[in-house]
Amino acid sequence: MSPELARTIRWARGRIAWQRAMHAASWAATGVLACGLGAQLLTTILPFEVRAAWIYVTSGVATLLTLLAGRVLLRPGLYEAAHALDRTCGLHDLLCTALALSTEPVRPRLGEFVLIQAVRCARGLDIRHALPLRWRPDHRPVVLAVLVLLWEIVFSGTTLPMTPARRVAETIRTEGKRLEQVATQAHRRARFTRAIRALEAAEATQEVAQSLQDTRTTRSVALARLGGLQERLERAHKAVQEALRARLGSTPELGSAEAVEESLRRWRALERGLGGVRTERELERLREALRALGAHPGSPPALQEAARQALRALARGDRRTARETVSHALKDLEAIKRLLAEEEGVRQVGHEVERARQRIARGTPGQAMEDREAAAGAGRIRMSSPGERSRGEERPGGVVLSEGPDEGLEAGTGAARMKLGPPTDRLRTEHRREVLRGALPEDQVVTAEIRGPGIRSTPRSTARAVSPLVVRQVDDALARQRVPAAYREIVRRYFLELARRRE
Amino acid sequence: MDPQSFQAAYRRIREEIGKVIVGHEEIVDQVLVAIFAGGHVLLEGVPGVGKTLLVKTLARVLDLRFSRIQFTPDLMPADIVGTNVLVADEDGRRHFTFQRGPIFSQIVLADEINRATPKTQSALLEAMQEYAVTVFGVRYPLELPFFVLATQNPIEMEGTYPLPEAQLDRFLFKLRVPHPDVTALVEILDRTTGSLLPEPEPVSSAATVQAMQALVREVVVAPHLRTYVARLVQATHPGGPHSAPLVSKYVRYGASPRGAQAILLGAKVRALVEGRGHVAAEDIRAMVPPALRHRVLLNFEGEAKGIDPDEILADVVAHTPEFAPKEVASHP
Numbered sequence: 001m002s003p004e005l006a007r008t009i010r011w012a013r014g015r016i017a018w019q020r021a022m023h024a025a026s027w028a029a030t031g032v033l034a035c036g037l038g039a040q041l042l043t044t045i046l047p048f049e050v051r052a053a054w055i056y057v058t059s060g061v062a063t064l065l066t067l068l069a070g071r072v073l074l075r076p077g078l079y080e081a082a083h084a085l086d087r088t089c090g091l092h093d094l095l096c097t098a099l100a101l102s103t104e105p106v107r108p109r110l111g112e113f114v115l116i117q118a119v120r121c122a123r124g125l126d127i128r129h130a131l132p133l134r135w136r137p138d139h140r141p142v143v144l145a146v147l148v149l150l151w152e153i154v155f156s157g158t159t160l161p162m163t164p165a166r167r168v169a170e171t172i173r174t175e176g177k178r179l180e181q182v183a184t185q186a187h188r189r190a191r192f193t194r195a196i197r198a199l200e201a202a203e204a205t206q207e208v209a210q211s212l213q214d215t216r217t218t219r220s221v222a223l224a225r226l227g228g229l230q231e232r233l234e235r236a237h238k239a240v241q242e243a244l245r246a247r248l249g250s251t252p253e254l255g256s257a258e259a260v261e262e263s264l265r266r267w268r269a270l271e272r273g274l275g276g277v278r279t280e281r282e283l284e285r286l287r288e289a290l291r292a293l294g295a296h297p298g299s300p301p302a303l304q305e306a307a308r309q310a311l312r313a314l315a316r317g318d319r320r321t322a323r324e325t326v327s328h329a330l331k332d333l334e335a336i337k338r339l340l341a342e343e344e345g346v347r348q349v350g351h352e353v354e355r356a357r358q359r360i361a362r363g364t365p366g367q368a369m370e371d372r373e374a375a376a377g378a379g380r381i382r383m384s385s386p387g388e389r390s391r392g393e394e395r396p397g398g399v400v401l402s403e404g405p406d407e408g409l410e411a412g413t414g415a416a417r418m419k420l421g422p423p424t425d426r427l428r429t430e431h432r433r434e435v436l437r438g439a440l441p442e443d444q445v446v447t448a449e450i451r452g453p454g455i456r457s458t459p460r461s462t463a464r465a466v467s468p469l470v471v472r473q474v475d476d477a478l479a480r481q482r483v484p485a486a487y488r489e490i491v492r493r494y495f496l497e498l499a500r501r502r503e
Numbered sequence: 504m505d506p507q508s509f510q511a512a513y514r515r516i517r518e519e520i521g522k523v524i525v526g527h528e529e530i531v532d533q534v535l536v537a538i539f540a541g542g543h544v545l546l547e548g549v550p551g552v553g554k555t556l557l558v559k560t561l562a563r564v565l566d567l568r569f570s571r572i573q574f575t576p577d578l579m580p581a582d583i584v585g586t587n588v589l590v591a592d593e594d595g596r597r598h599f600t601f602q603r604g605p606i607f608s609q610i611v612l613a614d615e616i617n618r619a620t621p622k623t624q625s626a627l628l629e630a631m632q633e634y635a636v637t638v639f640g641v642r643y644p645l646e647l648p649f650f651v652l653a654t655q656n657p658i659e660m661e662g663t664y665p666l667p668e669a670q671l672d673r674f675l676f677k678l679r680v681p682h683p684d685v686t687a688l689v690e691i692l693d694r695t696t697g698s699l700l701p702e703p704e705p706v707s708s709a710a711t712v713q714a715m716q717a718l719v720r721e722v723v724v725a726p727h728l729r730t731y732v733a734r735l736v737q738a739t740h741p742g743g744p745h746s747a748p749l750v751s752k753y754v755r756y757g758a759s760p761r762g763a764q765a766i767l768l769g770a771k772v773r774a775l776v777e778g779r780g781h782v783a784a785e786d787i788r789a790m791v792p793p794a795l796r797h798r799v800l801l802n803f804e805g806e807a808k809g810i811d812p813d814e815i816l817a818d819v820v821a822h823t824p825e826f827a828p829k830e831v832a833s834h835p
Contacts, residue, residue: 092785093783108721110723111723
């Protein structure tokens with residue numbers, strides 16, 4: 001075969017292979033995009049998520065791989081390439097006839113004529129023009145790509161009723177509501193304790209919780225938001241812990257609110273005593289108390305030093321300095337108390353966020369999952385819920401039992417309702433005392449009480465337990481009644497003093 | 504002779520015929536293709552459309568001896584091939600001498616072939632196949648080139664003897680001569696009703712025609728095209744793996760191997776007419792209708808519905824791939 005003819009046909013073969021690979025790649029892109037769109041449609045039924053970006057990336061990768069594989073696998077034979085070139089260039093099967101002739105040992109009389117014609121024709125061929133390497137205009141992948149994007153923008157997160165996807169969406173929305181309630185309570189507590197970081201954590205949680213209540217929030221988006229929030233809470237928690245560590249040093253006794261409260265009570269008593277001491281005996285009692293505080297190993301070094309300073313000032317007869325030192329110590333303690341409140345607030349919110357994240361990840365709504373967890377068996381260590389540490393019963397081995405079925409943070413959020421279903425008529429009955437009358441001998445009547453369902457009444461509690469709420473209401477009233485800014489602190493202090501006296 | 508001189512000779516012949524024959528370009532081309540392929544043609548058309556004139560003109564232009572046989576029911580085989588007659592020489596001795604019939608020409612027009620009895624038809628058809636006639640045990644070869652052009656009227660079917668399939672198969676092509684269109688008819692009127700009648704000149708000869716026929720056999724055919732022809736013929740057979748949909752529905756019998764030969768020979772002539780030394784796929788496709796339309800036998804349903812064999816052949820061409828990669832995988 002003529003070298004020119006062979007070179008031309010080989011060149012054409014390479015370009016045909018590329019053309020076929022591009023065609024196959026176009027189909028691959030179409031296929032992947034169609035599958036992606038199908039998967040997007042399926043998200044209305046099944047609880048999984050498909051992002052348009054993933055589809056585009058997969059489509060791109062599939063296109064590239066098909067292109068490379070097609071270049072190798074779809075390469076035509078020389079005869080096929082010659083035929084394709086004949087057809088493309090309108091050569092009336094000249095090249096493939098010449099190629100077949102070149103391999104035949106005996107050629108017909110017109111064989112040479114055909115070969116000469118083929119070589120002449122091959123010289124004049126512009127293969128680049130005849131077999132251009134460009135994508136065939138195919139609207140299918142473009143249309144599918146637009147549909148995928150449109151779905152992402154317009155219909156993402158849409159779910160059909162009575163489907164697993166709808167149940168997950170409901171879980172996300174339920175957890176959003178629950179988290180918002182938790183955040184609202186944490187916000188109230190933080191305002192009362194003036195815990196700035198806890199307040200910020202509660203506000204951030206509220207914001208995320210509200211976004212979760214959007215019906216089209218997908219699971220991955222919800223988890224991403226909760227993850228971001230968790231990171232933020234973690235940072236806040238670490239900052240609070242560091243501040244606490246800086247103030248407390250290595251004094252683990254003050255690591256609880258109760259210990260700080262006790263310490264505060266003792267220092268306040270000291271302050272009051274320094275303000276109204278009259279007899280030497282009272283003074284000696286104060287010195288004794290200061291000595292005890294200065295030597296107390298559980299107190300932070302700063303407080304011990306303050307107690308010693310106050311003791312020295314008293315020894316000098318300088319009551320004013322001693323009182324000022326005690327006041328400073330009290331402020332330190334107040335700061336520690338606030339930090340502890342902050343730590344507690346941030347920790348609680350973080351804990352709730354973690355619970356919500358786990359529930360959304362499992363797609364199990366609210367309390368039902370906890371019920372299953374509880375049923376999963378004893379010995380399983382789980383994270384405690386806010387307030388659970390004080391109420392929960394700790395068993396040997398560090399196992400914390402879950403709270404009771406009706407112990408939610410909000411009224412009516414317990415699991416009993418979910419477990420029992422709608423209340424029966426018996427449960428809805430009003431409590432009344434029943435008297436049974438039996439048939440007894442004449443003039444003898446026996447009465448007996450039976451216990452029926454609980455009385456429905458307005459809950460009451462002691463002033464001590466509700467005092468934080470009173471203060472919050474004061475704050476709210478101050479904000480609502482437009483108390484002039486200059487008087488707010490005075491009014492607030494008045495109510496706080498009232499609360500303290502009640503204690 | 505090479506493809507260029509073939510093309511030139513063909514053009515001269517074609518132009519000369521065109522002086523007399525108005526319109527019917529495709530028919531003229533296909534008749535010429537059949538002559539150079541060494542085959543015979545069955546012309547089907549109503550009377551008066553120029554069939555006889557075409558054959559006469561062809562004989563004149565090719566400078567071949569021409570004879571015409573009008574087929575009638577009482578025509579006998581001897582009327583065609585000739586017979587031994589008793590003649591007396593100068594000495595008064597009598598002996599039999601073979602009197603040649605009209606078949607002993609180079610171009611024979613068998614007019615209305617379906618009007619003669621099958622016995623007479625078979626006498627002609629033997630000559631077509633063997634290029635010789637045998638009378639009383641003596642074989643008389645026909646002068647080459649030998650070309651039979653038979654005609655039949657598709658309308659008047661009463662009192663006719665339609666050619667059996669085996670005899671139809673002997674014709675390379677079956678051509679349908681249509682009515683001339685208005686422009687052609689006006690041109691016919693101008694040429695035939697005036698004082699100056701066009702007279703064609705001989706531009707070829709028997710030797711040239713034979714040389715052209717020999718060159719046709721040298722035309723190169725690519726392997727995939729040979730396979731294509733075979734697949735096309737195979738596709739006319741109902742129940743086969745390559746059958747076209749209409750074939751499965753309306754065809755009783757498909758084309759014989761002679762059909763494949765007819766296609767390929769016609770395609771070779773067409774390639775030379777185009778100045779090529781090799782056959783192209785379009786040559787093959789162009790030859791499918793004239794070569795196969797009389798070789799495809801319709802079933803009862805096809806005949807009842809009046810299906811045109813050309814429709815079936817168009818379906819065959821449409822459903823037969825020109826290039827099957829599996830079949831040419833063994834090629835380089």
